[in-house]
Amino acid sequence: MRLVCRLLGQRPDPASLAALPLSPGVEAGARPGDRRDHYERLVAHEAPGDPVPDGPFERVAAAIGRYDIFPPWLIRGALARTPVEVGDTLGVCCQLLPGVEVLFGGRVTRCFREVEGDVWRAGFTFQTVSGHPMIGEETFWVEKERATGAVRAGLHSWSRPGTWLTHLGKPALRWIQVRASHAALTRLAKVAARSGRALHASAAPLR
Numbered sequence: 001m002r003l004v005c006r007l008l009g010q011r012p013d014p015a016s017l018a019a020l021p022l023s024p025g026v027e028a029g030a031r032p033g034d035r036r037d038h039y040e041r042l043v044a045h046e047a048p049g050d051p052v053p054d055g056p057f058e059r060v061a062a063a064i065g066r067y068d069i070f071p072p073w074l075i076r077g078a079l080a081r082t083p084v085e086v087g088d089t090l091g092v093c094c095q096l097l098p099g100v101e102v103l104f105g106g107r108v109t110r111c112f113r114e115v116e117g118d119v120w121r122a123g124f125t126f127q128t129v130s131g132h133p134m135i136g137e138e139t140f141w142v143e144k145e146r147a148t149g150a151v152r153a154g155l156h157s158w159s160r161p162g163t164w165l166t167h168l169g170k171p172a173l174r175w176i177q178v179r180a181s182h183a184a185l186t187r188l189a190k191v192a193a194r195s196g197r198a199l200h201a202s203a204a205p206l207r
Contacts, residue, residue: 001131007099012078014091017105023128023135023162030158034136037177040154041185043142044192048149051120056151056192060142061113061122063191069140069155069184076101084108084124092132104132110139120144128162133173135162142188153188155181 004010030036044056051057063069065083067090070076078091088108093101106126113122123141128134136159144151159177161167 001133002103003096004093004101004103005099006101012076012091012093012101012103014078014080014089014105017091017103017129017131018080018089020089020105020129020131022107023130023132026127026135026137029137031160034158034160035174035177036156036158037181038154038156039181039185040152041189042150043153043185043189044151045149046144046151049146051144057120057122057142057144059194060151060153060188060192063188064123064140064142064153065111068191069188070180071183071187074180074183078103084111086111089129090126105129106132106138109137112141115146118146120146133162133166134159136160140184151192153185153192155184 002016004012025031043060046052046055046057051061062083067077067079067082067084073095076093078093080088084090086108089105090108091103091105093103096102106128108124108126110125112124115121121141121143123139125137125139127137136157138155138157138159140155142151142153161170161173166173
């Protein structure tokens with residue numbers, strides 16, 4: 001975990017996190033008692049069939065691929081490239097004070113764009129790296145039902161405190177997690193509803 005003072009001209013650097021190992025034990029998966037979450041929301045409808053070029057499914061898939069998932073005032077991404085690829089270390093920036101952010105990281109372990117039966121699905125999974133306040137894994141996804149054209153976005157995760165401080169602050173941290181998850185779905189619903197022109201105008205990388 002690193003402090004980034006934008007008031008002094010500092011910028012979050014994902015390269016500074018690239019050499020960090022995964023959080024201890026994260027590769028073994030969830031343990032009994034870990035927090036497991038699943039959130040999803042119907043965000044749009046488009047014409048039945050395969051994803052429509054620049055339609056809601058593709059817009060949300062692109063936003064997920066560049067980690068434009070949360071409102072910038074809540075969580076900002078610092079990426080070496082977009083879309084993310086397996087092995088990339090992404091920076092997660094949370095505002096601590098005005099002009100001061102906390103930077104911690106996750107490593108992309110899976111990217112997917114696939115069709116299974118009647119459903120198209122796209123997204124990625126990351127696991128936390130050393131220094132992250134939590135130990136865990138999170139997947140962001142969007143899917144489209146070809147028969148109905150329904151487009152849903154969601155995230156699922158498991159996590160447990162990664163430091164003594166986050167263990168002591170579990171109630172407050174839990175509130176933040178729930179708030180962030182709902183905020184992510186609201187933002188992705190807005191992305192799904194945007195026109196192509198509006199989306200590209202607001203798609204500057206979050207560094």
